[in-house]
Structures are given as structure tokens and as C-alpha cells.
Amino acid sequence: MPKMKTLNELAHLKESRFGRPEPRHGLKLLYWFANDCLSLNHYGMFSECDPTSRDFGFHPFENRYDSNGVKLLPDVDSSYYVVGNLNSAGADELPDYVREDYTGLMDDSNMDRIIVSLDDDMFDRVYVTEHDSRIHYNPNATYRISKGLLQIISDLELEDFLRKTGYWGPSDYIFQGVLISYDPQPVNTNVASVTPKVNPPKNQDCRIEIDSAFGSECYFNDWTTTGYSSRRRKCCECTIL
Structure with a gap:
């Protein structure tokens, strides 16, 4: 498995091009996750939503081998869950600003995902990724999001976050x-x-x-x-x- 980059700053997130340009929803999804789905302190990242109950469209992520015999994410003892498929049951619970550009078609408006590893009531790891086809994720567009970056995002207003990450253009x-x-x-x-x-x-x-x-x-x-x-x-x- 190739070494995966960890995004620690807004500039790193902008350079990754995750969740942009419009109509992609990944940056808005990440903002929602950082502000509404977890709480942060020096002990860790505590879950404020329940992926095991499929809230907000969360469902188990099976970290399978791809056609090249490589897994998207490293093996861990905890369980992986994925959110962001606007077609999933429960995804209508996501805020309107996350769903507003969804067309319901096979286009870029539903390609972004967040994958988390959940250990009891704590998120151990957080990743962002995208589909490069209807069923396969793109390993070259998969990144780990640091706790520090999540804290930075949670301290911003949505408009400021989207501007600083280049969602509205350079x-x-x-x-x-x-x-x-x-x-x-x-x-x-x-x-x-x-x-x-x-x-x-x-x-x-x-x-x-x-x-x-x-x-x-x-x-x-x-x-x-x-x-x-x-x-x-x-x-x-x-x-x-």
C-alpha cells in the first residue's frame, strides 16, 4: 500500500482538491462532520453521531482488496464506516447546504466520501476520499485528516471555510x-x-x-x-x- 498523505492544514486540504469544484459536496460534508458529528478535546475525537445506527447515511465500509490486490485503507482493530452517499438511506438527515447541489444523476455531485474508524464512542481515524468510478475509490485522492485540521475547520464559519479552501475559485x-x-x-x-x-x-x-x-x-x-x-x-x- 502506498504511503498516504495526512492533511494537517487548510492549505493542504486546498492543494488536495478534495470536494471541489462545484457541484461536489465533499468540503461541505467535511465541515458538517467537524462541527456536528464530533467533539474534540485533548483526549481525542468523540462521536456526536452514531454511525452504527446508520444516522445521516453512515454504513459499514468493507476495506476490501481492489483488482490490484491493494486495500484502500490500513487494517485496524476497530470498524470502518463511510458517509457521504447522498443516495443512502438516512442521508436526507444531512443539512441542506451539504445536499443542495445534488442532481441525482451520475455526475460529480455525489462522488465524495468520509470514512472513519470507530472505537466505541471515539473516532480513531478520519479519511476523505472520492469515487473514480461507480464502485471504486481513488487511492490517489484518499487522505487522512488530522485532529488538528478538524479543530481548525470547527473554528470557522462555513462561508470562510469554503473561501479559504478554494471552493469558489481562485x-x-x-x-x-x-x-x-x-x-x-x-x-x-x-x-x-x-x-x-x-x-x-x-x-x-x-x-x-x-x-x-x-x-x-x-x-x-x-x-x-x-x-x-x-x-x-x-x-x-x-x-x-
């Missing part, structure tokens, strides 16, 4: 500023003395990402009665103050 510059939008009235070009009327500017909190590949985009932060949300759309008239 951003070259990030600006924090105020968006000033306006809606100018049509100008009568036949009358020189006419001055166009401009509606008063409306200020909104806005983060602008200038992306060398995809152009600029604005992220609008909204506070609603149900909490924080973020809307993403193409930028038009933006001024950085």
Missing part, C-alpha cells in the same frame, strides 16, 4: 469595503443644460472578490429575523472606500 485579492449602488436616470443628450438626476446612494456591507479567472463578485451580508445569511451575485457599480 481569488487573487479580497477587499472589505462599502458598496455604493445607484440608479441614474436617463440623460437627455440633446439638451446640454440638463443634469442627470441620481438617486441617493445606498450603503451595504459588501466583500468584493476580484478573481482573475471569473471576474469580480460581491457578497452581501444580511441580518434577518432568522440569523445571518450571505447572498452572492455579480458585481456592478462598486466603490471601495
Whole structure:
């Protein structure tokens, strides 16, 4: 079995390209797992969900030999369980943000998995992997996730995590500023003395990402009665103050 890489930092996770680009769901699945399915302390990684009961679509993972006589994961005394198949019974319990891009078709929207070894109520090891076909996992895209990286992920907001791991594309510059939008009235070009009327500017909190590949985009932060949300759309008239 070739030596498997362990991902210890967000930069390592980004370089692995696990769970991206859209519509892949692996990064969102990993965020859910780190925040909702385990608790971390200096003793270890304690399970907050029950893979043995097939919660969230967990089911046993049989670490079989492949056609080359190689197993995907090392043999351990504890049991392996896998989650992430959005077709599995119980997967509808996963949050909407994990399932939102699932098409139900044979495409990239259901290729990512998390595999854990469970010893009583503790996770001994955590791996991420992907399908390279309908039934086979890709050993070259299988990585162990360290406890330290899981702690880093659990301390982030989802939007920040996805941005830092490159899920929304390679951003070259990030600006924090105020968006000033306006809606100018049509100008009568036949009358020189006419001055166009401009509606008063409306200020909104806005983060602008200038992306060398995809152009600029604005992220609008909204506070609603149900909490924080973020809307993403193409930028038009933006001024950085």
C-alpha cells in the first residue's frame, strides 16, 4: 500500500482538491462532520453521531482488496464506516447546504466520501476520499485528516471555510469595503443644460472578490429575523472606500 498523505492544514486540504469544484459536496460534508458529528478535546475525537445506527447515511465500509490486490485503507482493530452517499438511506438527515447541489444523476455531485474508524464512542481515524468510478475509490485522492485540521475547520464559519479552501475559485485579492449602488436616470443628450438626476446612494456591507479567472463578485451580508445569511451575485457599480 502506498504511503498516504495526512492533511494537517487548510492549505493542504486546498492543494488536495478534495470536494471541489462545484457541484461536489465533499468540503461541505467535511465541515458538517467537524462541527456536528464530533467533539474534540485533548483526549481525542468523540462521536456526536452514531454511525452504527446508520444516522445521516453512515454504513459499514468493507476495506476490501481492489483488482490490484491493494486495500484502500490500513487494517485496524476497530470498524470502518463511510458517509457521504447522498443516495443512502438516512442521508436526507444531512443539512441542506451539504445536499443542495445534488442532481441525482451520475455526475460529480455525489462522488465524495468520509470514512472513519470507530472505537466505541471515539473516532480513531478520519479519511476523505472520492469515487473514480461507480464502485471504486481513488487511492490517489484518499487522505487522512488530522485532529488538528478538524479543530481548525470547527473554528470557522462555513462561508470562510469554503473561501479559504478554494471552493469558489481562485481569488487573487479580497477587499472589505462599502458598496455604493445607484440608479441614474436617463440623460437627455440633446439638451446640454440638463443634469442627470441620481438617486441617493445606498450603503451595504459588501466583500468584493476580484478573481482573475471569473471576474469580480460581491457578497452581501444580511441580518434577518432568522440569523445571518450571505447572498452572492455579480458585481456592478462598486466603490471601495
